[in-house]
Amino acid sequence: GQQVMQIPQYQHVQEGEDFTTYCNSSTTLSNIQWYKQRPGGHPVFLIQLVKSGEVKKQKRLTFQFGEAKKNSSLHITATQTTDVGTYFCAGHSQWFNDMRFGAGTRLTVKP
């Protein structure tokens, strides 16, 4: 089963509203990655976080890695219709000795 949990499964927002997706692992992660999959497309790498408490920004996207390296979040400020897609987190752990993807959060944005 999934060792990396991601919530919510779906999120519908009005354009301009903020959006956050959360990722949690039962084990300590050595790193966490975030991917975006547009409808009909393939997952595309967004960012990788490695350090405890790390925060990285990409324009309106803010990524955080928890202090215990067991959770992460992706926050989008003032969503746009171009943000539509499914956002996946993926964590690497020595426990499962590989990368594991969360189930993804599907974001829809109403103009």
Add this chain to the structure above:
Amino acid sequence: DSGVTQTPKHLITATGQRVTLRCSPRSGDLSVYWYQQSLDQGLQFLIHYYNGEERAKGNILERFSAQQFPDLHSELNLSSLELGDSALYFCASSVPLDGEQFFGPGTRLTVL
């Protein structure tokens, strides 16, 4: 374009049949991952090969098998196909074991 190629793009077959999906990783990438994505579902990790050796297995059925060849391309073999095997199959490649994964465009398999 991620640099990862997958063939065929689409595959339509009947129950009970066997198919082979092919993936060519980016030049220099030693790792190849296979994922299954059913309609509106997440990415189910199937298997990971690193430099020709099986590295990790996920939720891969016994009817499915894979291998990575010396030139690093990989094949995923699906046999005794069932309706429920209809899905999008992605492969991805990366350089380090825990690095950024580059996904191919996927193979859409339809089992009738």
